[in-house]
Amino acid sequence: MGIIGIDLGTTNSAMAYYEDGKAHIVTNDQDQRTTPSVYQVKPNGEEVIGLAAKKGAATFANRTVLEVKRLMGTGEDVVIDGNAYRPEEISSKYLRYLKESAEQKLNRNIDEAVITVPAYFTDAQRKATKDAGELAGLTVERIINEPTAAALAFCHDNLDEDRHLLVYDLGGGTFDVSVVELFEGIVTVQSSVGDNELGGTDFDKVLANLILETFEKENGYPMETIAQDPKMLAYTIKEAAESAKIELSTQVEATIMIPFIGLKDNFPVGFNGTITRNAFEEAIRPYIDRTLEKVATALAEAGLTPSDIDEVLMVGGSTRVPAVQEAVDSLFGDKIRTDVNPDEVVAQGAAVQAGLKSGAIDASTGLMAIDVCPYTLGLSIVQENEYGENVFGVFDPLIEKNTPIPTKQTKTYYTMEDGQEEVHLEIYQGEARRVEDNTLVSDDIYVRNIPRNRAGAEQIQVTFHYDINGLINVEALVVSTGQVVKEVIESQQGVMSKEEKSQAVRRMEEEEHVSDAYDRAKKAIHKAERAKAACSEQDAARLSDQIAHLQAALEAEDVRAIERNEQKLLDLLLEVL
Ligand SMILES: Nc1ncnc2c1ncn2[C@@H]1O[C@H](COP(=O)(O)OP(=O)(O)OP(=O)(O)O)[C@@H](O)[C@H]1O
Numbered sequence: 001m002g003i004i005g006i007d008l009g010t011t012n013s014a015m016a017y018y019e020d021g022k023a024h025i026v027t028n029d030q031d032q033r034t035t036p037s038v039y040q041v042k043p044n045g046e047e048v049i050g051l052a053a054k055k056g057a058a059t060f061a062n063r064t065v066l067e068v069k070r071l072m073g074t075g076e077d078v079v080i081d082g083n084a085y086r087p088e089e090i091s092s093k094y095l096r097y098l099k100e101s102a103e104q105k106l107n108r109n110i111d112e113a114v115i116t117v118p119a120y121f122t123d124a125q126r127k128a129t130k131d132a133g134e135l136a137g138l139t140v141e142r143i144i145n146e147p148t149a150a151a152l153a154f155c156h157d158n159l160d161e162d163r164h165l166l167v168y169d170l171g172g173g174t175f176d177v178s179v180v181e182l183f184e185g186i187v188t189v190q191s192s193v194g195d196n197e198l199g200g201t202d203f204d205k206v207l208a209n210l211i212l213e214t215f216e217k218e219n220g221y222p223m224e225t226i227a228q229d230p231k232m233l234a235y236t237i238k239e240a241a242e243s244a245k246i247e248l249s250t251q252v253e254a255t256i257m258i259p260f261i262g263l264k265d266n267f268p269v270g271f272n273g274t275i276t277r278n279a280f281e282e283a284i285r286p287y288i289d290r291t292l293e294k295v296a297t298a299l300a301e302a303g304l305t306p307s308d309i310d311e312v313l314m315v316g317g318s319t320r321v322p323a324v325q326e327a328v329d330s331l332f333g334d335k336i337r338t339d340v341n342p343d344e345v346v347a348q349g350a351a352v353q354a355g356l357k358s359g360a361i362d363a364s365t366g367l368m369a370i371d372v373c374p375y376t377l378g379l380s381i382v383q384e385n386e387y388g389e390n391v392f393g394v395f396d397p398l399i400e401k402n403t404p405i406p407t408k409q410t411k412t413y414y415t416m417e418d419g420q421e422e423v424h425l426e427i428y429q430g431e432a433r434r435v436e437d438n439t440l441v442s443d444d445i446y447v448r449n450i451p452r453n454r455a456g457a458e459q460i461q462v463t464f465h466y467d468i469n470g471l472i473n474v475e476a477l478v479v480s481t482g483q484v485v486k487e488v489i490e491s492q493q494g495v496m497s498k499e500e501k502s503q504a505v506r507r508m509e510e511e512e513h514v515s516d517a518y519d520r521a522k523k524a525i526h527k528a529e530r531a532k533a534a535c536s537e538q539d540a541a542r543l544s545d546q547i548a549h550l551q552a553a554l555e556a557e558d559v560r561a562i563e564r565n566e567q568k569l570l571d572l573l574l575e576v577l
């Protein structure tokens, strides 16, 4: 039994475990401290996760999924070989892999996780993340915001310091900035602003476009026209762009080489070019400026100026871009902490939260995090305008953004018609005056079984909560009957229903079964090959024979034969050793 902290990133995930007074990064089964969030399934059903999947992305372009975090909560599917998956199903595959790696490394069962999300994630994105954990067999009672996790990890190591922190978190896919107050171990978020579509991936896209433009200028035709597989080309360029970007963090110029793109008049064509740091920085300037605008907003919402900030934590791999560092430096100078690991601090913070939950951290330290809701929560209402006309879709705020969570607000509604038996509500989150410019939480909210009565006679008290995880819950009380309805949200765009979840679990079990069969068979072969050296010639020959049978089954992609022959090989091993 154990709780692990997981930073489920757009491009990389990391995990940590709290033990002996410290959050320790737990490496994956290949001893890496972070795992690329990449999923791949080979034609025979073998699932590959992490670095190997990232490396094979271009080769198995139609069977590889990258950056699925950007699709969480959108309702958009991922298609692999004609099969549609929900983004949370793909996420759950990484999570299961991380859970199993951790179980191996820590030598104990991991049944619960604290998972981090960008502070600016909406309700649907948070619910999808929680569901991904649960699909992976993890209980997820706590979701924690990434910048808050970073601040919590920092506070854990610097308990005596009372100060204002600014967390600048620029990862692969998302940007968050939070202003946080540390006081006697209590981490209080004062404001949180972000952009869920801004990160290193966008820098890669900018570079990829530069590559495409340069190619077309030099060759007089677009690169795509000679590519055999457009998706494969896109992954190849993305890979080249990302490595050039990383090179530009230390060099002032990077070489981009793509040996083979396709054939033109029967001749192989490739790409060879250089890009300077200056050109790259100019191209990503708009993104950096956008992050600075968000910093200004976060400070303003907290009622602070840059000079009130004592320390700045730079979190996320993209903070290694020199232009990003210079931009933050121009505002905060030497307040930037240099002792924070941008790739690990979020997972460590999640582990600290896990430690608080499990009791591994003594409550007497007083350490805790108080977060805020990132969006204003409100309802769609009809309002009369100055001409006496009804205007639909006006946003009526109930809980203002940056309110400490958990928090709730109750509003009383009255029936409008004689005999009215149900009330229908539409809730949104966002800051705009019109609901269509905000994010729909759900328009499938019903309070039913209201006693038939005359118009206005029945009172319904509806309570809107932002819970400790930033998730929205709605509860209703029909005053005359005392009936409380807890599950008022019936369905939500971008969030899986109970039936969809149980279907997904069934499908995943089948897929895992197939993939595990390959994995186990390969391990058995490895073991048998090694055992051959330690046994008699005769036994070695029997082992070779059985290895050959298993290999034939693997080649035939016959899962039942694989399982049968793996068992035979294991039995034989027991016999000869
Ligand atoms: N040395 C470097 N220079 C520039 N960019 C880098 C460097 N190292 C990593 N990156 C970029 O950092 C990004 C990954 O950062 P990180 O692992 O923090 O993101 P993430 O946690 O996956 O994403 P998010 O938090 O947005 O969900 C990638 O876009 C990667 O290319």
Ligand SMILES: [Mg+2]
Pocket (backbone or CB within 6 Å): 007, 009, 010, 146, 171, 172, 316, 346
């Ligand atoms: Mg991250």
